[in-house]
Amino acid sequence: MLAVLLLALLGLVYSENDNIVSFNDAMIAEAKSQISTGEWMLLFHADWCGPCQDAKPHFYKFASWAKDSRPDLHIASISHDGGGQLFGDFGVKYLPTILFVKDGQVRNLSDRRETLKDMFTNDEWKNVMPTAEMPSENKSETGKRIGNLSALKSLSSTQKTLALAALIGFFLLVSIIRSRATKAKIFKTK
Incomplete structure (x- = not known):
């Protein structure tokens, strides 16, 4: 009984909480519009990816912290299964990828997934050079092509x-x- 209670508690801690938005290709225009304004932390992942599963608890823990400590920071999860075009548009080349978007500038924070809270508590994210700009609408054709490559798996x-x-x-x-x-x-x- 105690084991079941402990597992349920762990499920609450590490489950996708209510402040994480999920984007997919069906809502690509809305996703880009929302991400282009404000501050966004994006997790690009896939269900079949082992390292992605390892990164999720860190990301969810950060999302819980950000909900109270940094309420202007929006959090989004983008799965490869439904968000292939967004992967292409943002130039995601490996999994998991964690991107921070602010003022149209994209910073890759993937190698800092265990210290995300510290990055934002101390404003260390400012020391990370932007890797790209927000994807424009004309990149969506490329994104579609890259996203459609996932059909090759079948x-x-x-x-x-x-x-x-x-x-x-x-x-x-x-x-x-x-x-x-x-x-x-x-x-x-x-």
Whole structure:
């Protein structure tokens, strides 16, 4: 009985609390609009990612602290399963990624996940150089392409091999046609 009570208590401490907003690709315009104003801490993660699961308790603990100590700081969680386009738009290359966005400037705080509270208590986040600007609307096509790459996970290895062979064949064909066209131009000019 005590074990069940302890597990329930741990679940409350480390569960996504009510001040964490979840964004996905269905609400991309709203997400970008909200994130472009104010201060935002963003956790990019995936359910299948072990290090992401390790980072979540630190992030949730920080979110609980920020709710009372820094109420103007908004917290958001973006899962790869539903937010692939946002991953692409923000240039997320590895998981988990923790970004702090303020005044349109993006700072990567991923390697400081265990000391986030200290970073904001002492304003140490100001010492972290911005890595990028807020993504603009014209980047969303790139984001869509990167987000759609997650569909490749569902292909079998045979399908991936065939797709790669077709792509290589296409480039070889284009190369042959271009070289023949170049040779034909040389002979016609003489």
